[in-house]
Amino acid sequence: MSSTDTTTDQRSDAVSGRSILLDQVTKRYPGQDRPAVDGITLEIPEGKIVMLVGPSGCGKTTTLKMINRLIEPSEGRIVLGGDDVTGIDGDELRRRIGYVIQAGGLFPHMTVAKNIGLVPGMLGWSKERTAARVDELLELVSLDPAVYRDRYPRELSGGQQQRVGVARALAADPPVLLMDEPFGAVDPITRQRLQDELINIQAELQKTIVIVTHDFDEAVKLGDWIVVFSEGAHIVQYDTPERILAEPANEFVERFIGSGAGLKQLTLTRVRDVELADAVTVRPGERASDVLSRLDAAGHGHAVVVDDRGRPLRWPSRRELAQAQVVPEGRDEALPVVGQGATLNDALDTMLVSSAGAAVVTGRRDAFVGVITVEVVMEAITSARRGAAAEASDAPVGTNTGSLEGLGQESGAAPGADGGSAS
Amino acid sequence: MTAARRALLVQPLAVLLVLAGFVVWLRTADLTAGERTTLNPSDLLAYTGEHLALTFVSAVIVLVVALPLGVLLTRGPFRRVSGPVLAVANVGQAAPAIGLVVLLAAWLGYNFRAAVVALVLYAVLPVLRNTMIGLQSVDPRLVEAGRGMGMSSSRVLFSVELPLAVPVMLSGIRTALVLLVGSAALATFIGAGGLGLLITTGVNLFLPRVLVSGALLIALLALLIDWVGRVVEHVARPKGLSPA
Numbered sequence: 090m091s092s093t094d095t096t097t098d099q100r101s102d103a104v105s106g107r108s109i110l111l112d113q114v115t116k117r118y119p120g121q122d123r124p125a126v127d128g129i130t131l132e133i134p135e136g137k138i139v140m141l142v143g144p145s146g147c148g149k150t151t152t153l154k155m156i157n158r159l160i161e162p163s164e165g166r167i168v169l170g171g172d173d174v175t176g177i178d179g180d181e182l183r184r185r186i187g188y189v190i191q192a193g194g195l196f197p198h199m200t201v202a203k204n205i206g207l208v209p210g211m212l213g214w215s216k217e218r219t220a221a222r223v224d225e226l227l228e229l230v231s232l233d234p235a236v237y238r239d240r241y242p243r244e245l246s247g248g249q250q251q252r253v254g255v256a257r258a259l260a261a262d263p264p265v266l267l268m269d270e271p272f273g274a275v276d277p278i279t280r281q282r283l284q285d286e287l288i289n290i291q292a293e294l295q296k297t298i299v300i301v302t303h304d305f306d307e308a309v310k311l312g313d314w315i316v317v318f319s320e321g322a323h324i325v326q327y328d329t330p331e332r333i334l335a336e337p338a339n340e341f342v343e344r345f346i347g348s349g350a351g352l353k354q355l356t357l358t359r360v361r362d363v364e365l366a367d368a369v370t371v372r373p374g375e376r377a378s379d380v381l382s383r384l385d386a387a388g389h390g391h392a393v394v395v396d397d398r399g400r401p402l403r404w405p406s407r408r409e410l411a412q413a414q415v416v417p418e419g420r421d422e423a424l425p426v427v428g429q430g431a432t433l434n435d436a437l438d439t440m441l442v443s444s445a446g447a448a449v450v451t452g453r454r455d456a457f458v459g460v461i462t463v464e465v466v467m468e469a470i471t472s473a474r475r476g477a478a479a480e481a482s483d484a485p486v487g488t489n490t491g492s493l494e495g496l497g498q499e500s501g502a503a504p505g506a507d508g509g510s511a512s
Numbered sequence: 513m514t515a516a517r518r519a520l521l522v523q524p525l526a527v528l529l530v531l532a533g534f535v536v537w538l539r540t541a542d543l544t545a546g547e548r549t550t551l552n553p554s555d556l557l558a559y560t561g562e563h564l565a566l567t568f569v570s571a572v573i574v575l576v577v578a579l580p581l582g583v584l585l586t587r588g589p590f591r592r593v594s595g596p597v598l599a600v601a602n603v604g605q606a607a608p609a610i611g612l613v614v615l616l617a618a619w620l621g622y623n624f625r626a627a628v629v630a631l632v633l634y635a636v637l638p639v640l641r642n643t644m645i646g647l648q649s650v651d652p653r654l655v656e657a658g659r660g661m662g663m664s665s666s667r668v669l670f671s672v673e674l675p676l677a678v679p680v681m682l683s684g685i686r687t688a689l690v691l692l693v694g695s696a697a698l699a700t701f702i703g704a705g706g707l708g709l710l711i712t713t714g715v716n717l718f719l720p721r722v723l724v725s726g727a728l729l730i731a732l733l734a735l736l737i738d739w740v741g742r743v744v745e746h747v748a749r750p751k752g753l754s755p756a
Contacts, residue, residue, distance in 0.1 A: 157660065159656065180662045180664050181662065183659070183661060183662035188660035196654060196672055198675050198676060198750035207661060241751065241752030242752065257661070
């Protein structure tokens with residue numbers, strides 16, 4: 090318990106999340122001799138993304154749903170930011186915890202605004218405050234409020250529905266967000282974009298986020314910490330993505346990582362961690378010859394057209410500019426764009442698909458921040474291989490059975506406690 | 513949507529047209545004295561009134577009984593019996609209505625009350641069945657999403673499950689109403705009146721034109737009720753659901 094208290098005290102203003110502690114939590118279903126979740130003790134640090142991964146039926150979803158008590162634990166305690174919430178009213182608890190399911194789970198008979206405004210409504214917010222919050226959240230998930238506010242879910246694409254699902258979960262600004270396979274139902278390109286957006290949102294909000302996924306690559310990409318489960322929600326390894334890739338606890342984890350662990354290292358470095366190239370930003374309608382002379386003055390070849398919110402629209406080459414009178418308008422759908430939170434793997438993918446050899450990087454709310462080139466990616470790979478993953482000193486506790494105090498000592502000896510050695 | 517609206521307009525127009533034709537025929541046709549007495553306008557209105565009374569009293573009782581029961585049978589512990597109940601409902605639907613009417617009359621007496629009880633028993637099934645099916649076909653993930661954001665189970669029922677089940681439930685209610693209008697014709701066998709009287713009179717006294725008039729009026733009434741049901745379905749369908 091002491092470890093939770095200290096982290097709570099050290100909470101900075103920037104972090105809006107709260108820590109979660111599952112204390113020896115067990116779930117037994119009647120008529121089954123083996124518990125679905127067996128005496129799990131799991132510490133989830135505030136303001137971090139923790140990924141629960143494991144084969145299907147391993148109890149990871151049950152574990153997640155016990156945090157907001159959608160599934161009531163048979164034994165054990167749930168502690169949210171220092172408060173024991175095991176006994177409080179479940180509905181009241183769930184209003185304080187954001188919950189996102191696959192495909193968003195939007196109510197089809199309510200507009201986007203109504204869906205998002207549900208929890209604020211239950212909490213008794215005024216209409217004006219709710220409406221303002223809805224618009225704010227739609228902006229946050231990169232949907233234009235004027236366009237999408239009054240639409241019904243049926244009129245949205247899968248990715249847009251998922252975005253609204255995230256906005257709905259964030260509506261009452263809960264400190265904790267639980268996501269159950271959130272990006273499982275969308276195509277790979279949309280999934281990558283949604284993941285990038287989640288990373289950007291998290292950089293802004295610093296919630297405590299717990300995500301269940303069966304996709305190990307997603308876990309590596311999104312997670313600050315990854316919990317690898319085997320059957321009965323036994324924690325096999327609880328560690329940073331770097332260390333799980335570099336030092337899998339046992340053969341089970343190795344098999345779960347799958348082949349190509351070396352290439353997966355690419356997903357460990359994010360675009361924001363490498364040095365980006367600068368570019369000249371211009372607005373549509375500017376004179377092309379002016380832009381060309383500015384390019385010459387700046388000494389590099391990239392001119393990026395941005396809209397009034399600084400979002401990149403297109404990327405004319407010098408030759409295009411030389412032929413045109415003014416900077417062209419409209420958005421180029423083929424423009425290679427990656428978010429700042431995207432991994433180098435995603436960035437490389439994007440470049441290869443567009444065969445551009447470089448990609449435009451966007452930051453908060455899709456605003457342009459720079460350009461990433463193939464050379465930068467290659468350099469990052471070589472340096473990542475040199476710098477071996479350093480051991481984490483602030484590893485949270487995760488184990489099965491046994492008291493937390495006893496394991497605190499053990500995890501000192503072996504950071505990222507290993508269920509195999511503990512049980 | 514416009515095609516559906518047009519269909520909604522055509523039905524009452526057709527009913528009115530046929531009704532107008534019937535009235536014209538009634539005034540101009542060369543009827544026998546017996547036929548004229550049976551088919552006099554004030555009696556026809558009275559029969560129609562009785563018929564509608566039977567239908568609506570039964571319908572109200574059906575709704576009051578079947579809707580809450582359907583909801584209850586899809587809740588927690590009762591869910592286990594919902595399968596058997598649905599099976600019984602399906603079998604019950606196949607039982608002949610005339611048998612039910614006569615059996616109940618033998619027990620409860622030859623009157624309005626017995627007719628209403630028989631009609632209720634007969635029409636409760638489609639409403640009950642569609643209420644249960646409508647609620648059961650709501651995506652369980654939506655229920656979970658509702659609970660997951662802190663809605664109480666009754667709030668999930670009233671703001672998620674029931675609105676989404678409305679189209680299926682209303683179509684069950686419409687089926688029941690049409691069934692009631694048709695079956696109410698049998699009430700005449702136990703002396704409870706209604707337009708069925710024209711049919712029995714027509715058969716007993718061998719007045720085919722009276723018989724056909726009765727059948728026609730019942731059919732028109734059923735079509736009209738069906739239309740009202742369709743209009744309600746159209747209006748009450750929650751926005752945002754894909755058109756049926």
